[in-house]
Amino acid sequence: MSSQTLLERSTAGGAPHRAAVNVASPGCAASVASHRCAVVEHRWVNARYKYLRLAAEAPLARTTRPGQFYQLHCPTDEVHQPFLLRPMSVYGTGPDEGGIEFLYNVTGVGTKALAKLPMGGHMDIVGPLGNTFTFDASFERILVVARGVGLATMAPLVRQAGAAGVGVTALMSARTPGDLMQAEFLRGVPARVHAVYDSDGTSSVEAMEVLLRRLLVEEAPQVVYTCGSHRLLMLLQRVLADYPQIHGEVAMEQRMACGMGVCLSCVRLFDSGGSGHLKQFKRVCREGPVFPVREVVGEVEFG
Numbered sequence: 001m002s003s004q005t006l007l008e009r010s011t012a013g014g015a016p017h018r019a020a021v022n023v024a025s026p027g028c029a030a031s032v033a034s035h036r037c038a039v040v041e042h043r044w045v046n047a048r049y050k051y052l053r054l055a056a057e058a059p060l061a062r063t064t065r066p067g068q069f070y071q072l073h074c075p076t077d078e079v080h081q082p083f084l085l086r087p088m089s090v091y092g093t094g095p096d097e098g099g100i101e102f103l104y105n106v107t108g109v110g111t112k113a114l115a116k117l118p119m120g121g122h123m124d125i126v127g128p129l130g131n132t133f134t135f136d137a138s139f140e141r142i143l144v145v146a147r148g149v150g151l152a153t154m155a156p157l158v159r160q161a162g163a164a165g166v167g168v169t170a171l172m173s174a175r176t177p178g179d180l181m182q183a184e185f186l187r188g189v190p191a192r193v194h195a196v197y198d199s200d201g202t203s204s205v206e207a208m209e210v211l212l213r214r215l216l217v218e219e220a221p222q223v224v225y226t227c228g229s230h231r232l233l234m235l236l237q238r239v240l241a242d243y244p245q246i247h248g249e250v251a252m253e254q255r256m257a258c259g260m261g262v263c264l265s266c267v268r269l270f271d272s273g274g275s276g277h278l279k280q281f282k283r284v285c286r287e288g289p290v291f292p293v294r295e296v297v298g299e300v301e302f303g
C-alpha cells in the first residue's frame with residue numbers, strides 16, 4: 001500500500017483532541033482528523049430520515065468536497081452500543097466555516113443511537129475521507145440519478161453545479177411520492193426533475209431504461225452521476241455503453257470498518273482496462289468512494 005500515515009495528537013489551547021493522518025494517495029484530502037463537534041440542529045425530515053448539523057472548530061466547510069464522507073462516532077446508550085464508526089456522506093457544509101451537515105436513514109444500531117443525540121450535545125467525527133466527483137464549471141449540463149441515501153451524497157454536487165451555473169437534470173427514484181425528498185435534494189437549485197416511483201411501477205428497470213435513454217439524448221449531459229442503488233448503477237453502466245462520449249461516475253456504498261485504507265474490509269473488484277484485462281481490487285474508502293461507472297464489476301465469481 002502506497003499510503004503514508006503520520007499520527008499526531010494535540011490538546012493545545014484547550015481544543016478537543018485531534019488525531020491527524022496525512023494521506024498521500026491521489027484524490028484524497030490532504031489532512032484527515034478527528035473533530036469534536038457540537039450538535040446545532042437535529043430533526044426528522046420524514047419518518048425514516050434525520051437531518052444533523054454539527055459545528056466543528058476546524059474549517060471543515062473549506063476542506064470538505066462533494067462525495068467525501070466522515071466516520072461518525074455514534075453515541076452509545078443502554079440498548080444501542082455501536083462498536084465501529086459509521087460512514088456517512090457529507091450532505092452539506094456551512095453556513096459557518098465549521099458547519100457540516102448529514103442526512104441519514106435511521107436503520108440499525110448506530111443510526112438509532114445517533115438519532116437520540118440531543119441538541120447541544122457533542123460527538124466525534126473523523127474526516128474528510130475519500131475522493132470527490134469529477135466536476136468542471138465549464139460543463140453545460142449534468143444528469144444526477146439518485147435513490148435513497150444517494151440523495152445525501154449527491155446534494156453537495158448539485159449545489160456545486162448550481163453555484164457554477166451548470167444545468168442540472170435530476171432523475172429521482174423512490175418507493176412513493178412521500179419518500180422522494182426532492183426539496184432536501186435540490187436545496188433551492190433549479191433543476192429539471194423526473195421522478196419515478198415503485199408504487200406506480202415507473203421505477204422498474206424497463207421503464208427507467210426508456211427514460212434514461214431519452215434524457216441522455218435530449219438533455220445531452222457531459223457527465224451522469226449516480227448513488228444509492230446497485231440496480232440503477234448496473235442499468236446506467238449498460239446504457240452508457242451506447243453513449244461513449246458521456247462520462248459516468250458512481251459514489252459506492254460499501255461496508256467499512258476503519259474508513260482509512262488500512263483494514264481492507266471495503267475492497268471491491270474494478271475493471272480499469274475496460275476489457276476485463278486490468279481487473280484489480282480497490283479500497284472504496286481510499287481510492288473511492290467515487291469511481292467511473294464503467295469500471296465497476298457488478299457480479300464477482302471466485303474459484
Ligand SMILES: Cc1cc2nc3c(=O)[nH]c(=O)nc-3n(C[C@H](O)[C@H](O)[C@H](O)COP(=O)(O)OP(=O)(O)OC[C@H]3O[C@@H](n4cnc5c(N)ncnc54)[C@H](O)[C@@H]3O)c2cc1C
Nearest residue numbers: 086087088089103104105108109110111149152253254255
Ligand atoms: C461512503 C458511505 C457513505 C454513506 N453515506 C450515507 C448517508 O449519507 N446517509 C445514510 O443514511 N447512510 C449512508 N451510508 C450508509 C451508512 O453508513 C449505514 O446506513 C450505517 O452505517 C448503518 O449503520 P447502523 O449501525 O445503523 O446499521 P447496522 O445494520 O446495525 O450496521 C451494522 C454494521 O454494518 C455497517 N453497515 C450497515 N449498512 C451499511 C451500508 N448501507 N453501507 C455501509 N455500511 C453499512 C455499519 O456501518 C455497521 O458497521 C453511507 C455508507 C458509505 C460506505
Ligand code: FES
Nearest residue numbers: 259261263264285
Ligand atoms: S474500510 Fe478499512 S480499508 Fe476501507
